[in-house]
Amino acid sequence: MAAKLLESYKIKNVTLNNRIVMSPMCMYSAENDGKVTDWHLIHYPARAVGQVGLIMIEATAVTPEGRISERDLGIWSDDHIEGLSKLVSMIKMHGAKTAIQLAHAGRKSTVNGDILAPSSLPFDESMRVPKEMTSEEIVETIDAFAKGAKRAKQAGFDIIEIHGAHGYLINEFLSPLTNKRDDAYGGSAESRFRFLKEIIEAVQQEWDGPLFVRISATDYHEHGLNVNDYIEFAKLMKELGVDLIDVSSGAVVPAQINIFPGYQVKLAETIKHRAHVPVGAVGMITSGLQAEEILQNDRADLIFIGRELLRDPYWPRTAAKQLHAEINAPVQYKRGWD
Template sequence: MALLFEPYTIRDVTFKNRIVMAPMCMYSCDQEDGKVMDWHKIHYSSRAVGQIGLLIIEATAVLPEGRISPQDLGIWNDEHVEGLTELVRMMKQHGSATGIQLAHAGRKATVDGTIYAPSAIAFSDQYKTPAEMTKEEIEKTITAFKDAAIRSKNAGFDVIEIHAAHGYLINEFLSPLSNLRTDEYGGSSEKRYRFLREIIDQIRSVWNGPLFVRISAHDYTEGGMTPQDYVEMARWMKTQEVDLIDVSSGAVVPAKIDAFPGYQVPYAELLRKEAAIPTGAVGLITSAVQAEEILKNGRADMILLARELLRDPYWPYRAAKELGIEIEVPKQYDRGWVF
């Protein structure tokens, strides 16, 4: 059996394979109310039919001002739970485990009104200047992540992922390029980590299931975070019972990134080995042979696919044929997949 298709267990959840759909914004909430629409139901359940082991739905805002766009999904009040519960039910019908990425866009929010960040620095000339968060606003946001975790549990999700990457709010606190605070939430790496530490602690107080954190392991800018800097933070996450680090990179500041197939895999490998914590590899992974190499050489524990699954919802079937193995096919599609 290829490792890519071997089951993988975290806590009390067993994933039928190591293939994960990475969170990708759908920008499809027509009423700007953050509620699940028909598009979400069709999009995510199609990938479940495609036999993906874990589906992580898009960045879902814990506060309305924390949306990346007005069309993003939300989980800031109880009215969101009904639609998310239905979405979970549809995905699980086809054997996929379900995850939700809890997020706050920080200074990269493109919604009306005031936006918030650790420091009053705009991401670029194309973005608004955020308000520097007061301690009361920090506490409100931490509580919002906790409340969102409770709603995620009520909706039936198997996995929670905290979005601490791509230049959004938590990432802004972690990087010295965007966090110029002089209080207990800024300065040293430990102080910059405090916001994430408190979010993890609050989520863990209400959530016993698998907990992932997505990070941007490299800022690609002088004075910013590097993969080696994240080794220390990964060790802190492990002590807080984070189960897996989803290792992406970039986007906390505008920077040139030399992207090529598997360009982020070395970062996942570094954290896995030096922090002794499971990792997920993501970034221009497109073939089964490439994914299998990553797993067999101990470079990561799960494979996250993003744009490849926009192009092909049934990628796992193609991957199985590429690796010469048979996987379960829904009877409705059996005629189309002769192995």
């Protein structure tokens, strides 16, 4: 049986060489202007040389206050396009497709000045109290996502992912644990979804390529959201034209999480089959055999690899050898690839 992990995968007009995705991981290596540095120009293209099918750039802030830290990449200014465009070109040179994760950190931002959230609730006692967003600030932030999408298109990215997970701003609007608003953006599940819905619609005004959304499919809290809630959100996202749900979990509130290999895969599988939408699986997936089992059993459509790609930039080759399969080598490395 051929290795499904190494098969091509088509999303709209974009075809990936294989089903391996480099999961977005913050490098905290930008200067405080949010621009690409030499580190990014080394780090990401190295994984493209390693034959990863899709390289997804880390959470990239659509506003200055939306950064997790002052060392985050940004896309809030046209000044960011040049560096991102160079990075895209270097990745594509080696055959990989490119994606960018558009993000706003919300109450988990550590930058100076006001930080924003749906409600004035800090993440924990060590974090600052955020400012509850006004209606005007909500509109401005939605517009910032749209402008970020426009700049991503100008920089040449193939795919955009909207970051709706890990306790950042969109996730804060979705969860009843962090959204205590009594206006049109709070209260019912439909109202809490409205912020993400309007971001998706605004992004689509500027972007006609594949669109992903990353979610935290459970809050790990008895009064929070769980996978059943996200099945309904996923159905709504599918109706809006989202092409794939990137299924992660947790981090909207402090919680004890039982972590083990593939601990989030069941969440992805459940959403895939009950919402009938393509999904990506992520979280402690470290071997080719593990990834292949997920795909062969139709538990996910793409495999997002995070820390294992930090340890092994050539993980696709490692996975291919585990699966007794072949993967193309860069011409420059052919004499040492087998």
